[in-house]
Amino acid sequence: MLYIISNFESALTQFIFAGLQRDDVRLIQYHSKPATLAGKLTRWLEVQFPKRRLDWYYPAALRAQLDGIGPGDSVLIFALGNTKDMVLLGKYLHGKQVHAFLWNPVLEHNTPQGIAKALERLTAIEQLTPSIYSFDRADVAQYGLLYAPQPFRHMEAGDAPAAAQSPPTDFFFLGYDKGRLPLLMRLKQAADTLGLSCHFHILPDAGKTYSAAEQAMLSTGYLSYADNMALSQRARCLIDIVQATQSGATMRSVEALFLNKKLITTRQLALQEPDYNPSRTLVVDSSTAIDCQALLHFMQSPFVPASDAIRTEHEINTWLNRFI
Incomplete structure (x- = not known):
């Protein structure tokens, strides 16, 4: 046992x-x-x-x-x-x-x-x-x-019902600022230029002062994990901006894997992961400008789902085998 x-x-x-x-x-x-x-x-x-x-x-x-x-x-x-x-x-x-x-x-x-x-x-x-x-x-x-690897679970119909009041969107991000806001603002500007939509729920860092333009990007109110999953299902692409101390695959990347969503990430090591596919993952530099043409090409390219074998490595029932 x-x-x-x-x-x-x-x-x-x-x-x-x-x-x-x-x-x-x-x-x-x-x-x-x-x-x-x-x-x-x-x-x-x-x-x-x-x-x-x-x-x-x-x-x-x-x-x-x-x-x-x-x-x-x-x-x-x-x-x-x-x-x-x-x-x-x-x-x-x-x-x-x-x-x-x-x-x-x-x-x-x-x-x-x-x-x-x-x-x-x-x-x-x-x-x-x-x-x-x-x-x-x-x-x-x-x-x-x-x-x-990060553990996750297969999702059945009704596990994360789509948010009825939220329209479909191209890009979805949920999280605290934690230094991510400048990149998110550049991504929003690029998306607007390309006619793509964003749903960013960015919570401010405590005690930090924001400009008027930055405040316009911020949200209030905590969203539950059920809300996160519902909004993720309504998006075409999830945004993953990692902290400097993290190099491993984030939970956001695993959510994208199981929800069959595209992923934009700043985690450079994603290029070396066995499940990397340029149709699913776009790696960007958090300190440079967004390449609008590369972004548009990524969003227009047909999505190639990951294999079941890759998801199995993360799926909780098989993931636990290593500990028994």
């Missing part, structure tokens, strides 16, 4: 694992952040005794689930990386066959403090298990990790 420990109340995790169709997998819900001050204090106290199981912090139901993991079972810690969580889980998973999957790059912020925190998190996971997987090939090479 494979036991997966994660926060399955997260919208994206919940969506992906809703496609699970296996009898040899059990899900264990894990809340990483204590909900109360008393919870924070109890967790802090228990972490001070990393070698002793005190049973102070985890509720009885969670302790029972962890105790139910047998010696022949496997465990996957999915998208958890808090240092305190690793110490606590280590008390209950000692001697078990444990794997971990990192759903973010090891280094999320390229600052001295960010580097120190990233190495602290990775060290805590390494103390729990040497079997650590990442979707980011650069992290795999730099930190000696194992590679696993």
Whole structure:
């Protein structure tokens, strides 16, 4: 049996694992952040005794689930990386066959403090298990990790119903600014020139000052993952602008793969991916002008769907085989 420990109340995790169709997998819900001050204090106290199981912090139901993991079972810690969580889980998973999957790059912020925190998190996971997987090939090479692609799920009719109030569009982007706004503005200008439509839902960064032209591009209000999928289905092409610390395939690129959408990305390593096809993916430079003719050619070229074999590598039911 494979036991997966994660926060399955997260919208994206919940969506992906809703496609699970296996009898040899059990899900264990894990809340990483204590909900109360008393919870924070109890967790802090228990972490001070990393070698002793005190049973102070985890509720009885969670302790029972962890105790139910047998010696022949496997465990996957999915998208958890808090240092305190690793110490606590280590008390209950000692001697078990444990794997971990990192759903973010090891280094999320390229600052001295960010580097120190990233190495602290990775060290805590390494103390729990040497079997650590990442979707980011650069992290795999730099930190000696194992590679696993981004997981996703096949979608059936009705899984993400089209947004009835949203007309079809050529380009769709959803996310925070995070330095992406200049490229999105250039892309919008190029699309307008070519008579193509855009639906950009760009949320402002906290505390940042924007010009009037930039403010005109910004949106307000959070969109759920269901909204994201509905709007993605209504678009011909999804926009993927990666952060400087990420080189692995993003969730946006996997969404495009499963939704049969074109993709514009700034991730240069996309050109080296086995599923790369110029009819599906256009790689652009975030710091240069948009080539309108190249953009028009890309949008007018017939779409060649990816093979089922490529999607199978990401599909959650087969993706889990590596951990069993």
